[in-house]
Amino acid sequence: MLELTNVEVIYSDVILAVKGISLNVPDGKCVTLLGGNGAGKSTTLKAISNVVKTEDGRVTSGTISFGGTRIDNEDPAAVVKGGIIHVMEGRRVLRHLTVEQNLVVGGHMASSLRDVRARLDEIYSRIGRLAALKDRTSGYLSGGEQQLLVIGRAMMAKPKLIMIDEPSLGLAPLMVDEVFALLKSLKAAGVTLLIVEQNTRVALDIADYGYVMENGRIVLEGAASDLRSNEDVREFYLGLNLEGERKSYRDIKHYRRRKRWLG
Amino acid sequence: MIDFLNYLINGALVGLLYALVAMGFIVIYRASKVFNFAQGELVVFGGFIVWWMVLAMGMPLAVGLPLAFVAAAVFGLLIERIFFSRLVGESVFAMVMVTIGLLILIRGLVLVLFGAQVRPFPIIFPLKPVIFGDILIPRSLLFGAILTIIVGLGLSWFFNRTRPGLRMTAVAEDHQVAMSLGISVKRSIAFAWILGALLSTLGAIIYLSGKSLSFLASDIGLAALPVALLAGFESIAGVLLAGLIVGIIQGLVTAYVDPAVGGAVGTVFPFVIMLFILFVRPTGMFGWKTIERV
Numbered sequence: 237m238l239e240l241t242n243v244e245v246i247y248s249d250v251i252l253a254v255k256g257i258s259l260n261v262p263d264g265k266c267v268t269l270l271g272g273n274g275a276g277k278s279t280t281l282k283a284i285s286n287v288v289k290t291e292d293g294r295v296t297s298g299t300i301s302f303g304g305t306r307i308d309n310e311d312p313a314a315v316v317k318g319g320i321i322h323v324m325e326g327r328r329v330l331r332h333l334t335v336e337q338n339l340v341v342g343g344h345m346a347s348s349l350r351d352v353r354a355r356l357d358e359i360y361s362r363i364g365r366l367a368a369l370k371d372r373t374s375g376y377l378s379g380g381e382q383q384l385l386v387i388g389r390a391m392m393a394k395p396k397l398i399m400i401d402e403p404s405l406g407l408a409p410l411m412v413d414e415v416f417a418l419l420k421s422l423k424a425a426g427v428t429l430l431i432v433e434q435n436t437r438v439a440l441d442i443a444d445y446g447y448v449m450e451n452g453r454i455v456l457e458g459a460a461s462d463l464r465s466n467e468d469v470r471e472f473y474l475g476l477n478l479e480g481e482r483k484s485y486r487d488i489k490h491y492r493r494r495k496r497w498l499g
Numbered sequence: 500m501i502d503f504l505n506y507l508i509n510g511a512l513v514g515l516l517y518a519l520v521a522m523g524f525i526v527i528y529r530a531s532k533v534f535n536f537a538q539g540e541l542v543v544f545g546g547f548i549v550w551w552m553v554l555a556m557g558m559p560l561a562v563g564l565p566l567a568f569v570a571a572a573v574f575g576l577l578i579e580r581i582f583f584s585r586l587v588g589e590s591v592f593a594m595v596m597v598t599i600g601l602l603i604l605i606r607g608l609v610l611v612l613f614g615a616q617v618r619p620f621p622i623i624f625p626l627k628p629v630i631f632g633d634i635l636i637p638r639s640l641l642f643g644a645i646l647t648i649i650v651g652l653g654l655s656w657f658f659n660r661t662r663p664g665l666r667m668t669a670v671a672e673d674h675q676v677a678m679s680l681g682i683s684v685k686r687s688i689a690f691a692w693i694l695g696a697l698l699s700t701l702g703a704i705i706y707l708s709g710k711s712l713s714f715l716a717s718d719i720g721l722a723a724l725p726v727a728l729l730a731g732f733e734s735i736a737g738v739l740l741a742g743l744i745v746g747i748i749q750g751l752v753t754a755y756v757d758p759a760v761g762g763a764v765g766t767v768f769p770f771v772i773m774l775f776i777l778f779v780r781p782t783g784m785f786g787w788k789t790i791e792r793v
């Protein structure tokens with residue numbers, strides 16, 4: 237079980253991005269962390285993997301533990317060794333390497349070359365698309381293919397828990413379905429999942445439990461089935477009332493356009 | 500015609516020597532994004548270590564050279580530990596300033612450790628040139644070129660085909676992603692400095708064998724810059740080809756243009772190529788273009 241208790245994250249000693257959140261991810265379950273842009277979702281994941289330190293960020297109070305062991309401000313390599321892997325936002329493939337080289341890097345901790353080979357075969361059989369693309373330079377893959385690749389690369393580490401940040405962002409609906417079908421198959425195989433999403437509908441569909449973040453705090457939590465029927469979530473995050481539907485749709489479009497400018 | 504071949508071949512061999520020094524530069528740049536202006540000083544320092552082991556201490560080559568490489572590796576590691584490990588994440592400008600500081604520091608260190616005199620460098624490769632018909636080739640350059648090609652292909656294989664090498668390539672591409680996959684970025688950068696120092700020492704041995712050793716030798720670091728640039732800062736195999744191109748052009752310009760205009764064009768020409776590349780194709784011939792997908 238991954239447990240966060242009153243975790244506070246500060247960037248550059250002054251920017252308080254996560255303001256004391258507590259959440260649990262039980263073994264074998266899928267938990268989703270929802271919320272709008274800037275809510276602090278990515279920061280939360282980066283605090284767990286501790287890549288936040290590359291951005292001059294730090295967990296300044298509270299505790300993070302996994303399987304009973306404290307991991308807050310732990311060396312990122314130790315966190316990965318401990319069984320947690322973080323698939324970062326934005327499909328961060330190693331663009332100049334081939335698909336297979338990316339996967340090998342993901343499995344770099346394997347004990348032997350034979351073990352790497354076995355893991356590769358497992359990924360190729362689970363994600364058929366990657367097998368066909370294995371010698372392609374990953375920077376030239378489509379967005380969906382890249383998303384499958386970064387998930388496959390994470391699986392190469394044989395993690396107990398995969399944290400994945402906005403896997404559906406910018407993907408065509410069919411591709412979103414394919415990515416989430418893969419995540420469901422991982423869940424069925426016993427991998428624990430923590431999924432950050434703005435696409436509330438697909439996230440609550442796979443999740444057992446959900447948290448909603450706003451402004452660095454958790455403002456709502458509950459079983460996924462409850463959140464699906466919760467009026468507030470429906471209105472603000474699923475955009476199911478007539479007015480809201482149009483509005484949130486425009487918000488998402490606006491957000492994507494901005495992303496592209498920044499990226 | 501024979502003259503031409505002579506210039507061509509010698510130019511190519513000198514170019515491969517530049518390529519070897521450029522490799523040290525590139526290995527460090529790839530891992531740490533540090534543009535190391537002290538690369539030539541690393542060559543000089545490696546040269547002085549070899550001089551000290553072999554001539555000052557009188558060790559036989561078979562002992563002195565391996566020990567010199569060990570000492571160079573330790574030196575590379577120390578540089579990383581002392582200066583660059585705490586600078587991770589600083590601006591490129593800060594890093595460059597530190598390498599300039601390093602340049603001055605190494606010069607001081609050599610003066611203190613080895614004295615200010617010009618030293619003779621041991622004869623590692625016999626002085627007698629290799630002769631094919633009418634073509635004379637310095638033995639050090641010929642063996643050096645062969646070594647350079649072996650090392651270049653070996654490194655290329657290492658960075659693309661082996662797990663430790665791919666870890667370093669991952670670091671070269673994206674520190675944060677590498678870290679998220681459990682790769683120790685620090686260790687990769689430290690190893691890059693060790694490799695950079697080893698390559699510089701090998702460069703010193705080839706460049707200086709049987710010559711005299713002083714700080715003038717650090718010019719080779721400058722001469723290697725256009726090669727690194729032409730190759731693009733990421734490609735190890737590409738640097739071999741870039742070295743050949745720069746070396747041959749320089750050799751021919753020195754032979755045919757310099758006499759006509761009264762000198763020095765050959766030395767400057769690689770930098771003209773360099774400026775041209777900077778304007779036309781800043782990522783070099785084989786460097787990593789920023790792949791943009793929208």
Ligand SMILES: Nc1ncnc2c1ncn2[C@@H]1O[C@H](COP(=O)(O)OP(=O)(O)O)[C@@H](O)[C@H]1O
Nearest residue numbers: 247251253272273274275276277278279280291
């Ligand atoms: N590297 C950083 N340095 C400083 N502030 C940051 C950094 N990354 C994110 N932030 C700030 O932290 C807050 C939360 O950001 P983030 O965790 O990326 O939100 P989300 O993933 O929910 O969109 C935002 O206000 C953002 O501006």
Ligand SMILES: [Mg+2]
Nearest residue numbers: 277278279325
């Ligand atoms: Mg985010």
